[in-house]
Amino acid sequence: MAKRDLTPKSESMSKWYTQVIQQAKLADYSPVKGCMIIRPNGYGIWEHIQKNYQIMLDNMQVRNGYFPLFIPMSFLEKEADHVEGFAPELAIVTHAGGEELTEKLVVRPTSETIMYHMYSKWVQSHRDLPIKINQWNNVVRWEKRTNFFLRTTEFLWQEAHSAHATQDEALDTMYEALESYRKIAEDFLALPVVAGKKSESEKFAGADLTTTIEALMPDGKALQSGTSHHLGQNFSKKSAFDISFQDSDGVTQFAWQNSWGLSTRILGGLIMTHGDDEGIVIPPKVAPIQVVVVAASKDEKTAEAVTTLTSILKESGIRTEKNSDTTTSLGWKLNDAELEGIPIVLVLGQRELENGEITAHIRHSQEKQTLKIASAGSTIATLLEEIQKAMFSKALEKQESLTFEASSYDDFKTIMKENRGFIRAFWCESATCETAIKEETKATTRCLPFTDTKGTILEEEGTCIKCGQPAKHRWLFAQAY
C-alpha cells in the first residue's frame, strides 16, 4: 500500500500517529474496546526487541517460565498498596465452564502475587536463592482512554521477578535491570533516555523504590519506557507471601525482591521519535527488514542482479528482501518502503549496473548514495551502523533542545506553556507541591536522575520552585503520556 492522506507530523503529531500506524500496517483497531491488533509489521519490531533483550536476560542469569493468566482475587489483597493500585483496572472472570466461579479470578494486571505464592513454596534455604524468573506474556489493565501501543487494555511485555538473600544483592540487580533497559532504548531503539528514581506518588504499587527510564517525545511529552522496582520485603513478609529461608546460620530471614518490566509501549516511543511526514523510520538494529532491493527496469538481467544481490546481503547477515512485484511501479515500491520505514532501499538500474553500481536510498536522512556492488555486503553493514548512530544523535539533539532548567516557578510555567519538554528544577519532595505543579502546569515528576548506573544522586543546595523551601535535588519534570 502506498501512503495516502497522511497528516504531516509537524501539523498534528497525534493525528499523524494514529494514521501512520494504520497505513504502515503496524497495528489496527480491534472490535474489543481498548485492545489493539498488532500486525506483522509491528510485531516484527517487537520480536527484534525481544531477541535483543533476551540476550541481556540470559546474561543476567534470568530464566524464562510461565505462570497462569488468572489470579485469585484474594492473592492481590495480600499486599495492601498493590491491590489499591490495581483494583480500578481489573478485568474479572466470574463464570467458566458453564458455572459461576466460587472465587472470582482476576486477569493478571501483573504477576507479582501469583509468582511469589510459588516462590514461597520453592524457597526454603539460602541455597535456593537468588531466584530470577522472567515471562514474556500478556497482561490486562482496563483503561478508559487508550492509544495504539502507548496505552492499551491488553498489552505484551516481559516481567522479570527476583528474590534475593540480601537487600544489597537485590538493589544491585535492580540497577543492573535498569541499565539493561537504558541499553535497549538507546543502543537498539535509538531512543535517548534519562534514568532515575520515581517520586513516592509515582512509584509502583507495592514497591519501596521504583526506577525508570524516561524518553522525551518530539511534542515535548515524556514517555515512561521501562521500570525496575525494588519491592523490599513487602511481598515476602509473613503477612503477605511468606518467602522465608534459613540463612547460613540457620536463622529465618525474609527474601528481598525486585520486579522489572518492558512493554510494547516502547514501540510508540520508537514511532513518535523517528517517524517523519513520509511515514515511520525503523532503527536498523530492530528492523525486521533492513534492506529492500528493487529493480528500476523490468529486464531479465536486472531481475537476476536483484536476486543475486539479495542473496549476497542475506549471506552477510543483513536482513534483506527483494521486492519483485511486477504489478507495481518503482515509485510505488519506494513509497511503500518509505512509509514502512525500511532503513535502506537499494535500486538497481540498467545503466548503473553496467558500471557495477547501485543507488542506496537512506530512509532516515532521505539521502541517496551510489555504492559499488562488488563491496555491497560490507558497505551496507557499515551504512546500517552509521544510520543507527545518526538516528540516536538526531533524537538526542532533539531531546537536548527540549530540555530546560527552571530557576523559578514563573520560568517553569512559561516553559510548559511555550515549549513543553523536560524541565530540571528543585523540588522539596512534598506531595503538596507535586500535586499543585501537576494541576497548574500538567507537568509531573518524571524522575530524580541518576549520575551513574549505580543509582547515585547528586545532592545540591536549592529551593523548591513551588514553595521556596529548601530542596536537595533537581528533579526532572514533564507532561507525561
Next chain:
Amino acid sequence: MAKRDLTPKSESMSKWYTQVIQQAKLADYSPVKGCMIIRPNGYGIWEHIQKNYQIMLDNMQVRNGYFPLFIPMSFLEKEADHVEGFAPELAIVTHAGGEELTEKLVVRPTSETIMYHMYSKWVQSHRDLPIKINQWNNVVRWEKRTNFFLRTTEFLWQEAHSAHATQDEALDTMYEALESYRKIAEDFLALPVVAGKKSESEKFAGADLTTTIEALMPDGKALQSGTSHHLGQNFSKKSAFDISFQDSDGVTQFAWQNSWGLSTRILGGLIMTHGDDEGIVIPPKVAPIQVVVVAASKDEKTAEAVTTLTSILKESGIRTEKNSDTTTSLGWKLNDAELEGIPIVLVLGQRELENGEITAHIRHSQEKQTLKIASAGSTIATLLEEIQKAMFSKALEKQESLTFEASSYDDFKTIMKENRGFIRAFWCESATCETAIKEETKATTRCLPFTDTKGTILEEEGTCIKCGQPAKHRWLFAQAY
C-alpha cells in the same frame, strides 16, 4: 535437588508422570484450578520447540502477529459448529474497570473468530491473498479433569491462520503444515507419529477437514499431538465473517481457509515417551542444556579443565553448562542431571585427565564412553546426533510393538484388553459403529492414515469390524489421552 521417592515408570506411568514433572522442576501445580506453572526447566524445552518451529513457519512465509485475548461472545456465535464445540469450555469476563460489561467477553479458546473479523477488513482483492498469520499465545478452555501439559485450562501454543484465493492452494498449505508438525515431532522431539485425517466426529468445531499427527505413549494410549484444519468457506462466507475478494475477473469470491495449532501438550508426549525410572530424558535437539561438565575431584587443575572444556564445547555450538557447585558431591550432580534428562554428562577425573580423556555418561542408554579431550567438540556433536537418532528408533520400535491389526471385533476387544495400543481396522465410517466401539472398548478413531505427505489415502476392500458392512478404509484406533 536429587531424585527421591520416584515411583518406577513401569509400576505406574501416571504416578511416575506427575512425580517426575515436579521433581525435575518442569512444572508445578498452581493455586488456580486446572492451570499449571511451567518452570524454567520445562519452559526451556518449549522455547527450543518454538525456535525450531519458527524456522518452519518462516519457510512457509507465515508472519507473526498478535490479536486480543478477549473475544465478544457474538463473534463465536457467527459459526454454528464453532460455538457449539467451544461453549461448554469458555471462561467469561463479565466485569472490568469496576463496571459490568454490556457485552460479555470470552477469554479466547482459539482465535479464528477475532482474526477472521480482521481478515475480512484487510482482504479486498485477490492481491491481498494469501494471508498467513501466526501467533504464539495463551488460550483458555475450561477443563474438568486436568493433567500436567496434557490437559490444562490455560495452555500455550501457536495458532496459524491462513486465507487463500483457491481451495487447492489452501489444501496444499494444510498438508504442508501437517508435514511441518510431523517433522517437529519426529526429527526434533524424537516422537514417531502417524499422520492422517480425523473422522467427522473428531474434527475441529468449524472445520471441513481436520488432519492430525498421533503419537503412541508407552502405556498404549494415543496422544493427538498437532492438528491442521481446512475450514473451507465456513468462516469466510457472507453470513459468518464475509472474507470476500474480487478475483482477477472482478468477480466476488469467498476465501478458503486453514488453521493449525501445536501446543505445550506435546511436552507431555516427550516426557512419557522418553522418560525412565531415573527421570526424564530430553532429546538433544530440544534440550536447553545438552551437556553438563562436572569434576570428579576438587583440585584446582580439574576445575580449570572443567571451565576450559565448557568453553570449547560452547564455542562448537553445543549448549553446555558446567556444574561447579562445591557444596554437592559428584553423585548428587550426576543424580540431578539424570533426573532432569540432560543428554550427556561429562565427568573429568584427575587420572583420566592425565591421559587426555573424559568419561561421557549418556543419559538415554545409561552407558558410559571414554572420549579424547582433544577432539571433544566434534565427538560430542556426533554423539548428540547419534543419541537423537537412537531415541527416535527406540520410540519407533516401541510404537511398532504396540501397533496391531484387528481382523475381527473379538480380536479388537482382546487387543484393547490385553495390550492396548494402535489398532488398524476396517470401519464403515458410520457414527453408530464409532460410538459403539468407543463405549465398549474405550478406543476412538485416531485417524485415517495418509500414505504420503499430500493426503493420499489407501482404498481397500474390507468389512467394518463392528457391523460387517463394506468398508473402504483401515482406520487407526486407540484409547486417547
